Each structure stands twice: as structure tokens, then as C-alpha cells.
Amino acid sequence: MRAILVDDENPALLQLDRLIQGDGRIEIAGKFTQVRAALEHAEGIPVDIAFLDIEMPGLNGLEAAERLHAIHPGIQVVFVTAYNQYAIEAFEVNAIDYLLKPVDPERFAKTVSRLEARLAPQQETAAPVLVRQDPQVICFKRIEVLDGTGSGSRLKWRTQKAQELFALLVHHRNRWVAKDQILMTLWPELSADKAVTQLHTSVYQVRKMLKAWGLGSTVDYSHESYCLVQREVEVDVDRFLRDTAMEEIRDLRDLQRLQSGLAQYQGDYLEEHDYGWAMSAREELRRQFVRSSLLAAEYEQAVGQARKALDRLLGLQSVEPFSDEVCRKVLLSYLQAGETGEAQRHYDAFVRVLSEELDAEPEMETMMLAEKYFRIG
Structure with a gap:
């Protein structure tokens, strides 16, 4: 099985490379940090599998998957992402699986087994191979x-x-x-x-x-x-x-x-x-x-992954739309990134949701944070 790896972050590519080398069932046909380079490379060689990051600048992983299917109709796509909300979109473009970053070795081994079963040659009369x-x-x-x-x-x-x-x-x-x-x-x-x-x-x-x-x-x-x-x-x-x-x-x-x-x-x-x-x-x-999502976001902010932390918090706010604590975390993340306008828009939307759905106002701590940084009223 021959695979190409595409991720705009080198550390993620290196981790995937190590997992593949340790597993031993896949041959790496190319590693790329740019989608267009990967597509050009794929046009000239046989490729069975593509491991694609979803969030990449320019042409994202979902679009890249559609292009790869056009080049190699039988290619098996595995998305590698930090955000599990992409899973539904991933399977809509015929991905066989998706892996959550950082990739768990045990979970990766199961994905390779699924790829192996899908790509194994089968006689027309043979029963499907199931792992x-x-x-x-x-x-x-x-x-x-x-x-x-x-x-x-x-x-x-x-x-x-x-x-x-x-x-x-x-x-x-x-x-x-x-x-x-x-x-x-x-x-x-x-x-x-x-x-x-x-x-x-x-x-x-x-x-x-x-x-x-x-x-x-x-x-x-x-x-x-x-x-x-x-x-x-x-x-x-x-x-x-x-x-x-x-x-x-x-x-x-x-x-x-x-x-x-x-x-x-x-x-x-x-x-x-x-x-x-x-x-x-x-x-x-x-x-x-x-609690655990907030813990993960706090760690990501501490190690310089502010954008991942912010995306996690925004996803959490959709789960807990009335949470003042989550709202404050989102506001602080925007402010730390220098995106004051986005922070104010998020706060205004939070105020509207509380008013329309609960006939309530934000907690005093949340309003004090807003008054410190935004124009209120």
C-alpha cells in the first residue's frame, strides 16, 4: 500500500511518518506541506492512500480529497484533524476514516487494518474481507x-x-x-x-x-x-x-x-x-x-496553539451557548490574538442569545470584562 501524507505542519507530518514506519504495512510515496504539490505528485505515480489534514491554507483537505478522487478513483482517504466536528463532512467525500490529532497509535493501527482490508485484492465470488x-x-x-x-x-x-x-x-x-x-x-x-x-x-x-x-x-x-x-x-x-x-x-x-x-x-x-x-x-x-474541553484549551494556549484553543472554545460555546465561563474564555482568546473586533461581535451575539432565549443578562464578571475592552451600549 502506497500513501502520500499532506499536512501544512511539519511536526504532524513527522508524527504520521513515525507511526507508518513503526506499523510497517504502508510505503510512503511522498510527504507534502502544500496541497498543490501533493496533487501534482499524485498525477504521475500510483497512490493507494492519502492522509490529509483538513485545515490547510488555500486548498483545504476536503477539496483536495475530491481532486485526488478524480485523479485516482480508487484512492482511500484518511483525514487527520484536530477537530472531530469535521467527521461528517469527511465521510461525505468518501473518506474511509478520520484520525484525531495527535494521532493515537492504537487508533492508527485500526485505521491501517481497515485500509488493508479495503485494498486487499478479492475474487469476485469471495466474501468481503472484514477486520x-x-x-x-x-x-x-x-x-x-x-x-x-x-x-x-x-x-x-x-x-x-x-x-x-x-x-x-x-x-x-x-x-x-x-x-x-x-x-x-x-x-x-x-x-x-x-x-x-x-x-x-x-x-x-x-x-x-x-x-x-x-x-x-x-x-x-x-x-x-x-x-x-x-x-x-x-x-x-x-x-x-x-x-x-x-x-x-x-x-x-x-x-x-x-x-x-x-x-x-x-x-x-x-x-x-x-x-x-x-x-x-x-x-x-x-x-x-x-471541564475537560476547557482544560485542553488552556493547555493549547499555554504551548502556543492559540488558534486551536480558540477553535475548541468556539465549538464548546455551540454546545454550551449560555455558559458565561466559556464566553469569557473565548473573549480572552480573541483579545490575546489581537482580534478585538471578533471578541466584541462574539460578546454581542452572546448577549442576544441570553436575552432572546432566557430573558437574562451575562454574569457580572462577563459584563465587567466587556466594559474593560469594548464599547458597550
Whole structure:
């Protein structure tokens, strides 16, 4: 497999080069800090893979991917970016994957395995080659089960109550949940007999799913309680909590781990489901996401990555549009960059959002910061 690497930052190119050399499955056909040079080079040589940074001056990575597809229709594109919000756009131009900077070696190895499977020659009658990965349970945004074959298949539930029961058991994974608690949570409107019947049916469906999908986990029953025993399957919330469990960032490795955790947060916890029992956890996980994002931005500012810190904070403000703390961080970032006009525009927009949506005003600390630097009124 032959690949070209394109990133306008040399340190990022060097890290990707080291990962490829250490993996040993990819041959580097060229490294470039300018997109146009990479495109010219690609016209004259066979290329199987392109690792592209998205945010580059001039022609960005998304546009470069479209040009490369025109030159080599079968080329596999992997985007390398510091901002996971580009993932949806990336896959709209037929990228096979995207990697979050700084690239995690384990995550990189999985991407190379996917590339290897996609590019491996196959006979017309042969079954598609799938790379076995650990199955995963997704809780951020919605409850999903990825089967682990690399096919991207997602579990479809027979009933909404079976899905909610599974979500509830995942929520309490490896802990016993009393049968009566489940009945009152999922079927409070039914008589005892009907509720028990619904419970038994849903438990059967969940157990059948776990077995059919080879997830390794089981639903055990003992002393009038149920427990989802977690085996061979990772829950995205667990990784998020594990990788964001830090009070300070000491070095690049800590930042890399923190970014890996933040990348798991693709939306609020079970936000697409109206599960009242999930509200408390949803709010706590959101607070953790905000704390960790602010920690990452603070470190990026400290090491001279002010633009990355500002972009992170702006993304966070879209998640927490009413947060005075986030607003103040954004304002200070703009002011440190000498962009006073942008800072005032951001503050004015924040004031409008609070007034229109909450009929409220910014906190005193935020207004004092604005009065110090802007023309108010």
C-alpha cells in the first residue's frame, strides 16, 4: 500500500511518518506541506492512500480529497484533524476514516487494518474481507451496538422497550438492578402481571441479541435482580471517563489521551431517547465534557496553539451557548490574538442569545470584562 501524507505542519507530518514506519504495512510515496504539490505528485505515480489534514491554507483537505478522487478513483482517504466536528463532512467525500490529532497509535493501527482490508485484492465470488474489532456499545447521542466486524452494522431492536431495557442495564452495567425497580421504571402504567410479562419478553430479546451478535456479555438473574455482566465489549462512556480523568495536562501524551476521550463525546448521553432515568448522568457527563474541553484549551494556549484553543472554545460555546465561563474564555482568546473586533461581535451575539432565549443578562464578571475592552451600549 502506497500513501502520500499532506499536512501544512511539519511536526504532524513527522508524527504520521513515525507511526507508518513503526506499523510497517504502508510505503510512503511522498510527504507534502502544500496541497498543490501533493496533487501534482499524485498525477504521475500510483497512490493507494492519502492522509490529509483538513485545515490547510488555500486548498483545504476536503477539496483536495475530491481532486485526488478524480485523479485516482480508487484512492482511500484518511483525514487527520484536530477537530472531530469535521467527521461528517469527511465521510461525505468518501473518506474511509478520520484520525484525531495527535494521532493515537492504537487508533492508527485500526485505521491501517481497515485500509488493508479495503485494498486487499478479492475474487469476485469471495466474501468481503472484514477486520474484526472489539464490539462497542454507544451511549453518547443514542444507544447503539456496533457488531465489531468492521462492517459498520448496527443492531436493530424489535421493540422500543427491549431497547430501553438494554440501555438501562448498560447504564447500571456490572451492578445489580432490582426487578421491581425495572418494572416501575419501564412499565409504571401496567398491572403487575402484565409488567412482568413485558419484562420477561424484553429480557429474552436482550439475551438473544447478546448471543447472536457475539458480544460476550450476559444478563444474569439472582435474588430478584438483573445484572448486565460486561465482557469483551467497550462502552464509549467508560473510555470517555477513563481518558478525561485528569486535573492537569503535563505533556503532549496527556493531551493526546484527553483528546481521545473527548472524541467519544458525539452528543449528550442518550440525548435522542426520552429516558427520564438518564437525565442525572447526562448532566454530569456534559459537565465533565465542558471541564475537560476547557482544560485542553488552556493547555493549547499555554504551548502556543492559540488558534486551536480558540477553535475548541468556539465549538464548546455551540454546545454550551449560555455558559458565561466559556464566553469569557473565548473573549480572552480573541483579545490575546489581537482580534478585538471578533471578541466584541462574539460578546454581542452572546448577549442576544441570553436575552432572546432566557430573558437574562451575562454574569457580572462577563459584563465587567466587556466594559474593560469594548464599547458597550
